[in-house]
Amino acid sequence: xxxxxxxxxxxxxxxxxxxxxxxxxxxxxxxxxxxxxxxxxxxxxxxxxxxxxxxxxxxxxxxxxxxxxxxxxxxxxxxxxxxxxxxxxxxxxxxxxxxxxxxxxxxxxxxxxxxxxxxxxxxxxxxxxxxxxxxxxxxxxxxxxxxxxxxxxxxxxxxxxxxxxxxxxxxxxxx
Numbered sequence: 001x002x003x004x005x006x007x008x009x010x011x012x013x014x015x016x017x018x019x020x021x022x023x024x025x026x027x028x029x030x031x032x033x034x035x036x037x038x039x040x041x042x043x044x045x046x047x048x049x050x051x052x053x054x055x056x057x058x059x060x061x062x063x064x065x066x067x068x069x070x071x072x073x074x075x076x077x078x079x080x081x082x083x084x085x086x087x088x089x090x091x092x093x094x095x096x097x098x099x100x101x102x103x104x105x106x107x108x109x110x111x112x113x114x115x116x117x118x119x120x121x122x123x124x125x126x127x128x129x130x131x132x133x134x135x136x137x138x139x140x141x142x143x144x145x146x147x148x149x150x151x152x153x154x155x156x157x158x159x160x161x162x163x164x165x166x167x168x169x170x171x172x173x174x175x
Contacts, residue, residue, distance in 0.1 A: 072131035102168035
């Protein structure tokens with residue numbers, strides 16, 4: 001969620017992390033294996049990053065930058081580049097949303113209750129593919145769809161048990 005916020009927000013320079021797994025072992029609140037480096041071969045050389053059929057990484061590499069959500073938020077950032085921060089909304093707690101001009105909109109639910117709101121997106125009317133739960137492929141959406149009405153408003157429902165409790169839409173994901 002934090003990486004999604006960073007990539008959607010126009011402030012600063014973005015950096016996307018990619019990492020590796022290690023056998024964490026917590027004793028008295030401290031990971032005694034925090035000295036581990038990247039995945040290594042028996043001779044100490046770093047293991048090659050292997051790419052699995054589903055585009056994830058193998059050999060104990062995590063490769064967050066390859067995750068659909070991160071990859072699609074990089075695309076979101078490129079689509080909205082140069083657009084102003086707009087249409088801020090919040091519920092006074094941990095549900096927030098904002099747009100990037102008339103090209104993109106993102107909404108987050110970090111509360112412990114479900115969200116069901118109608119908010120101004122600033123986007124042209126139409127049906128959009130949420131690039132967090134899926135993506136646009138062959139003019140179809142593999143995830144949630146969001147309808148933006150003629151006045152730029154849309155209804156967003158995000159449950160607390162959602163795998164990713166946020167939704168992002170942009171003009172290049174319009175169906």
